[in-house]
Structure formats: C-alpha cells, structure tokens
Amino acid sequence: MNSIAVHADSVRASLGNVEILHGISLSIQAGRWTSIVGPNGAGKSTLLKVLAGLLPHTGTVTLLGQPMASLPGRLRAQRMAWLGQNESSADDLTVFDVAMLGRLPHQPWLAAPSTADHVAVEQALKATQAWDWRARSLGQLSGGERQRVLLARALAVQAQVLLMDEPLANLDPPHQADWLDIVRALVDKGTTVVSVLHEVTMALQADAVVVMAGGQVQHHGPSHHPDTHSAVEQVFDERISIHSVDDQWVVLPRLRMHGSAVATVSFL
Amino acid sequence: MNTHFRTALDAMLLGAISLLGAMVALPAHALQMTDDRGVVVTFAQPPQRIVSLLPSLTETVCELGQCQRLVGVDRYSNFPASVRALPQMGGGLDPSIEAIVALKPDVVLMATSARASERLQALGIKVVALEPKTHADVRRVLEKVGQLLGVDDAQRVWRVIDAGVMAAAQSVPAAARGKRVYFEVNSAPYAAGEASFIGETLSRLGARNIVPASLGPFPQLNPEYVVRANPDLIMVGDSNYIGLEQRPGWSGMRALRERRLCVFTNEESDMLVRPGPRMAEGARIMARCLADKAAARAAGGAP
Amino acid sequence: MNHPRVNFLGLGLLILAVVLTLLGASVGSTGFDNLLRAADDPVALQIVWDIRLPRTLGAWLAGALLGLAGAVAQGLFRNPLADPFLLGSASGASLGVALSLVLFGVSPFATQWLTRLGLTGGAFAGAVLGVLLTLLLAKGVQHTLRLLLAGVIVGVVLGAAKELIMLARPDFLQSMQAFMLGSTGYVGWNACLIMLLAWLVCMAAAWALSPVLDGLALGEATAASLGLPLARLRAALVAVLALATGTAVAQTGLIAFVGLAAPHLVRSVVKTSHGRLIVLSSLMGGALLMAADILARWVLAPLELPVGILTAVLGGSYLLWLMHRRVTAGGML
Numbered sequence: 017m018n019s020i021a022v023h024a025d026s027v028r029a030s031l032g033n034v035e036i037l038h039g040i041s042l043s044i045q046a047g048r049w050t051s052i053v054g055p056n057g058a059g060k061s062t063l064l065k066v067l068a069g070l071l072p073h074t075g076t077v078t079l080l081g082q083p084m085a086s087l088p089g090r091l092r093a094q095r096m097a098w099l100g101q102n103e104s105s106a107d108d109l110t111v112f113d114v115a116m117l118g119r120l121p122h123q124p125w126l127a128a129p130s131t132a133d134h135v136a137v138e139q140a141l142k143a144t145q146a147w148d149w150r151a152r153s154l155g156q157l158s159g160g161e162r163q164r165v166l167l168a169r170a171l172a173v174q175a176q177v178l179l180m181d182e183p184l185a186n187l188d189p190p191h192q193a194d195w196l197d198i199v200r201a202l203v204d205k206g207t208t209v210v211s212v213l214h215e216v217t218m219a220l221q222a223d224a225v226v227v228m229a230g231g232q233v234q235h236h237g238p239s240h241h242p243d244t245h246s247a248v249e250q251v252f253d254e255r256i257s258i259h260s261v262d263d264q265w266v267v268l269p270r271l272r273m274h275g276s277a278v279a280t281v282s283f284l
Numbered sequence: 285m286n287t288h289f290r291t292a293l294d295a296m297l298l299g300a301i302s303l304l305g306a307m308v309a310l311p312a313h314a315l316q317m318t319d320d321r322g323v324v325v326t327f328a329q330p331p332q333r334i335v336s337l338l339p340s341l342t343e344t345v346c347e348l349g350q351c352q353r354l355v356g357v358d359r360y361s362n363f364p365a366s367v368r369a370l371p372q373m374g375g376g377l378d379p380s381i382e383a384i385v386a387l388k389p390d391v392v393l394m395a396t397s398a399r400a401s402e403r404l405q406a407l408g409i410k411v412v413a414l415e416p417k418t419h420a421d422v423r424r425v426l427e428k429v430g431q432l433l434g435v436d437d438a439q440r441v442w443r444v445i446d447a448g449v450m451a452a453a454q455s456v457p458a459a460a461r462g463k464r465v466y467f468e469v470n471s472a473p474y475a476a477g478e479a480s481f482i483g484e485t486l487s488r489l490g491a492r493n494i495v496p497a498s499l500g501p502f503p504q505l506n507p508e509y510v511v512r513a514n515p516d517l518i519m520v521g522d523s524n525y526i527g528l529e530q531r532p533g534w535s536g537m538r539a540l541r542e543r544r545l546c547v548f549t550n551e552e553s554d555m556l557v558r559p560g561p562r563m564a565e566g567a568r569i570m571a572r573c574l575a576d577k578a579a580a581r582a583a584g585g586a587p
Numbered sequence: 588m589n590h591p592r593v594n595f596l597g598l599g600l601l602i603l604a605v606v607l608t609l610l611g612a613s614v615g616s617t618g619f620d621n622l623l624r625a626a627d628d629p630v631a632l633q634i635v636w637d638i639r640l641p642r643t644l645g646a647w648l649a650g651a652l653l654g655l656a657g658a659v660a661q662g663l664f665r666n667p668l669a670d671p672f673l674l675g676s677a678s679g680a681s682l683g684v685a686l687s688l689v690l691f692g693v694s695p696f697a698t699q700w701l702t703r704l705g706l707t708g709g710a711f712a713g714a715v716l717g718v719l720l721t722l723l724l725a726k727g728v729q730h731t732l733r734l735l736l737a738g739v740i741v742g743v744v745l746g747a748a749k750e751l752i753m754l755a756r757p758d759f760l761q762s763m764q765a766f767m768l769g770s771t772g773y774v775g776w777n778a779c780l781i782m783l784l785a786w787l788v789c790m791a792a793a794w795a796l797s798p799v800l801d802g803l804a805l806g807e808a809t810a811a812s813l814g815l816p817l818a819r820l821r822a823a824l825v826a827v828l829a830l831a832t833g834t835a836v837a838q839t840g841l842i843a844f845v846g847l848a849a850p851h852l853v854r855s856v857v858k859t860s861h862g863r864l865i866v867l868s869s870l871m872g873g874a875l876l877m878a879a880d881i882l883a884r885w886v887l888a889p890l891e892l893p894v895g896i897l898t899a900v901l902g903g904s905y906l907l908w909l910m911h912r913r914v915t916a917g918g919m920l
Binding site for chain 3: 360375469470471472473474499503504505506507508509511512514521523524525526527530531532533536550553
C-alpha cells in the first residue's frame, strides 16, 4: 500500500520561453489522495499536466513503476485519467455520449460500446447525479451540471490514477460535498487521486498536501501535520490561518486591520 | 473705269479675300470636338503628343499615318510593332496616372468606361473618350480621330476598309453562305452573339449566328445550348481551346465530328475582336475559315 | 438518443436528392420537352443522358464532397466559421487553373500534358500543393492556430500570384471568373466517376476518424489524455480535407458557402456526434448544390447563372431566417 503511483524526477517545464517548473522531484503515494496547493502562478496546473504526460518537459516521470516516455499512449490512458479545466466545445453531444468518450482508451478503434463500457458510464453518471438527464445535450446544461458530466467522463475511464485540475469549478456546496464523497470512495478502493485545488479548506481534506510556490515544491507532507499547515500559511504570505473545527481543518482569511478599521472595511 | 475706282475695288477684293481666308484658316487652329461621353473638348491646335489607352484607338491613330505622335500606350496595344517600344501606361481600365502626366500629353484617348478620365481632367489633361463597338462605330471613330489629328484622310481609309470587308464577303463561296456559326470567346463559355462586333462581321459575311441578338452581345451560355443548336461551324481562340473536345456531349456534335472547327491564334483573335482599322483583315480571316470549313464537302482528314 | 431524428433527416435528404435528380434531368436550355422526346430524338436523348444527368449527379457529388469537407474542417478547427477552403486549397486551385490556361500552347510538351490533364488536373494539383505548402509553413498539424494562420498566408500569396497572371493575360479573365464562381457545365460521366470514388474514400476515412473529432471537442489536452495519437490523426483529417476539396474544386470550380453552410443547416435540425454530422452534412451539401445548380440553369435559360451566387443566396437566406427566428424567440444567438 505504500508503493509510489507517480514519480517525478528533476522535472523542468517551460511555457514559451519562460521556465515554469524549476527542477521538481516528487513521489505521489498510491491509494491516497494528494492535493497540490499554492498561490496563483506557482505552477500547479503545469505540474499536474506534466505528471499526466501532456506537456513536454526535461527529467523523467514514472507511472506505476514505468517511465511514461516508454509507455504507449493507449496504456497510459487506461491507467491514468485526467480532468482539465473546462476547454470543451462539445455542446452538441449528449451527456451520455460525453461520458462514453471516457471509455475510448478501453475500446478497440471504432468498436461499438461493450457491456462493460455501458456499466462504467452508468456508474460514473450515477455517482455524479447526472444519470437522469443523460439524453440532454451538453450545451443545455448550467456550469455546475456541465462540470459534473465532465467529472463523470473522467470517472468512466476507471483508471488507477486520477488527476484533476480545479474539479470544483462552478460546483455548489452540496455537489462539492458529493465530490468529496466520490474521492473518498475511490481512494478506499485503491485509486490514487491527485488534485489541484485553490480552495485550501477542501485541499486539507486530502491525505497528503504538496505545497508549491515559484515553480518549486516547498513542502510535501500529511495534511493534518502542523509543519504542513505552517508551510501552507507561509506560502500564502500569512494571509490565512488554519484552524480545527469539528475534527476538520478550516482555513480562515487573516485580515490585516482590526478594531475601528474593521467597521470601515465592512461598510465598504 | 478710272484708276481710283480700280484701286478701291482691288482693296475691297483683297479685304474680302483676307476675311474669307481668315474665316477658313481659324477653324484649322481652334478645334472643338464632342467625344462619346458628350463632353466638348477644345484644342488650340492639333495635338502632337498623344497617349492612347485602347488598342483599337492606337491602331486608328497609326492607320491615319500619325503613329509618330504617340508618346505612350496601354499594355494591351500591340499593333503595329512599333508601338510596343513605347512606354506603357498600364491597363486601359487601371492606367498609371503619374506615368501619363509625366509624359505631358496634349490629349489622352481612352474608352468611355474608364474612371481615370475624371482624374486626368482634374489634373488639367485633355481627355477624348471614344469606344467603338460596331462597324458603324469604326467609321465614326475614324472620322473623329481624323478630325482631332487635323488629318482629312479618314474618309479614304474607311472606304478601303469597307471595300476590304465587302471583298471578304464576296470571297465566301455560295455553299458556305447561311451556315450557322458558334463563336466562342472564352471557355466559361461566353459566346459572341449576333449583337456583338464579331457577330456583325459574321453577318456581313453571310453567316448565321446560333446566338440571336436577343441574348445580348456576350452571353454566358449553358453548354447544352450549343449541343442543341448543332452549329455547322465552330470558331474559337487558340488560348481558349483547351478541353473543348472533352466537354460532355460535345464530341457527338457534327461540327466536331467533321472537324469543322477554326482555331485562331492570338494575333488573329486580336484582329477579330477589336473594332478597329484591321476589321477588314479580321473579316478576311473569318471568310477564309468559312470557305475552308463550312463548305458542303465533309473534311475527310483535311486540317 | 437523437438517432430517430438523425435517420429521419438522412432519409429525407436522400429522397430530396432523387427528386432533384429527376428535376435536373428535365431542366436546361430547352426545357422539359427534351425528356419527353428522348425516346425518338437522338439529340434530345444525348442532351438528357450525356449532359444533363451527369451534370445533376455531378452537382450532388461535388456538394457532398464540400459538405463533408466543411464538417471535417469545423470539427478539426473547433470553429463554426471554418470552411473547407481554409488551408490554401482554393487559392492553389485557382493558381493551377491560371497556369494551365497560360501555359497551354506555349510549347508542344506543355500542350500535350495539359490536354491530358486538362484544367481539372491543373486545379486538383494546385489545390493539393496549396495544402502541402500550408502544412510546410505551419511545420505540421500540431498547432491549430498556426495551421489557420499559415492557410490564410498561403491563400493571400497564391491569390496575388494568380492576379499577376491575370493582369498579364486579361483574355483569360472571364474564364477565370467562371472558375471562381463555379459551374457544373462541363461535368461528364468521367468526372462523376472520379468524384464518386473520392467521396467513398473520404467518407470512409472521415467516419473512421470521427471519434478524434469528438475527443477534440472536449479539448486538446483531454483528447491527448484519452490516448488519441493526435498528430497522426490530425494529419489524416487534413488529407481527407485536401482530397475532398481538391476533387470538388477541380470538377466544378470554387463554389462558396456549401462547405460552410451544410454543417450549420444540419445542426439546426439535429444535434449529434461528429460521425453522423459528417454523413448528414455530406447529404445536405449534395442537396443544396443540386438545387442551386437547377436554379442556375432554369432562371435565365438558355443563359446560365454562376452557381456559386445561388448557393450563397439559398444557404445564406436560410441561415438568416434561422438567426432571425432564434433572436425573436429570445434565445441566445
């Protein structure tokens, strides 16, 4: 249970001429949920894309023991699923068809969907509560509903490793809670989940936290550990404070001003 | 008669003759003419430096023996060979105003359909717009240009041309008269109808056009129309000949089967198409075509 | 799902094609009586069989090729304004035709080759070379934006080259204009056969590649994460685009708007995945061009209107009406 799902070794990546990741070495434990947090521009999404094998980089990335460079694309797609920030223009596809696209890595080219495919899609859509409107087209849905369908697409891959970039975008609190349940259920079954979240409170629900700033990993440790908490507070310039409420960790903003100044601020 | 009276009479006679002479001499210097736009253009004396922007007008000027007065032409004027050495001002419809002005012409001859005339006039250059389109136009333009150049040879030149056309008409054998001709201008296909200049020449030669005047001078036809009309003779320019025989349904046409087809070179096409002084030669070319190909005997292998 | 509606539309378009074929065989410079006289009059029979029928079927095939190419282009570039002429095929074909016209008669060698290839060969070669030039300029198919930009540049440059040729040889101006506005005038049975073969190949390939287009609709990164070999498949799609467009343009000239409008017309009736969209776009394009061609021959018989004008009028009017309906219904455009 303590094997490494994804391992990065001295990874550097650039976007255009600017180097974003300055030599990152990182091991993501299998069967756990790891969250990547950090301020804007820290390189979190870039790191996730590199781990997913979607960006050119120097250094090596290993997936489940095998170097990604030598892994055929199809096998990689079967073992690792990726949910990116919404860039889709698939308005004409139905919810069901979108979810079924997640089964592409498992389907022989141009084959009709098998029973296993149908079962996987049904499970995924039911998990995100999108099953009832599987015949609606994506363009007819609200932002949050869309996000749930795209999540179902990623779930339908039934991969051992699931990478998610800002999966809570547009989701209202009940569905954010649903997402937490889904992730917990996946981890219990042995799936490795890595998420980039800017909602730090949510991120602290994970098993492990990777704290990033300026293209480098500042800290990587269990989410309940005080060292991790101080690393998180530090990387956000001490503008947040982490408190324990009902056995859960909660992040509160730390206001600079107190007393009469607070009244002025609240008036604004 | 006494000498005083005789001197007075001589003086009056001299005066009258000078007056008459002056009246005759003046118009030769102050010329007024109306061009095809209806604009009246005045010249103190006949223009010596001429720019021509229409091939048929270039040829007209040279035909009247005044080629040496040309200082510039458009890029499409190519006859006689001497004009090719002249500076080219661009196309007839899009001439280089600057180049024209730099030549300091006394007059610019151009088609009525060109926009540059306003610009040139605004710059103080005299423009005479003439656009011959019919046989009658050729005569009229000849006379106008003759008037402009101060040359009274125009009538004689016209008589020669007209005689040439009539001779060409007479050279067409009786067997070839009344034959139905399809003249293709380009491969769109655009045909030359009865109402066009080419059509007029054909009519004078005694041939019939499969495209009646009601369709306009240059209609774009449905290729099926030509097949249906089944012309006795096809005339086409060399550059537009490509693919003519491969057109669907055309290989069965009598004119193609019996090789009653005249393909004109570019030089020949120029003469056929331009309403200008070489129309007699154009008529001769067409007449030769009619005589060779349209006669009743089938061409068994003859070119 | 939407499958019943999809099938309904497909069937409807096929029936429309058959009806239009019959109409097309009856219409021309001389009217319906040709059809009736066909039995006795050999010229009438020749007109109907050798000229009208291949023209009408050719119009369907060319429209089908353009509709297919339009759907592929819009899926490949993820842009509803994409049309099949985007990658330099139109300007390449025009330049090819211009060069063929000019070089014919220049030398016996040129004349011999050009008689064999004809203007259609020149147009096809030009279209394919235009696309290759675009690919060269964009250094491959990886970056969609770079591909689009390269296509625009190639279009402008080759177009300018063609204009220079036209300036030097104005006697070809009207032939070129006829090509630019499109015509089915010279489509015979050979041309129909060529277009049919191209259509079958392109349809099979596009159908096989359609999952890529669906994947791409989710975003490039997502499509890559699903294990799709994007570079190879994109290159294959560009090849389909080049073949379909080149073949259609070579036979019928540049007919605007069919490739752009056909997918939109299909989408206004039914929403579906790319595979079925491509098939329906093809059928829709065929019907559209066929209808336009019949009108082009009928309205001013025996004169002929350029068919490109009518496709724009027909397709454009329908889309305008559609937009108007959507706006007045209060929906988003």
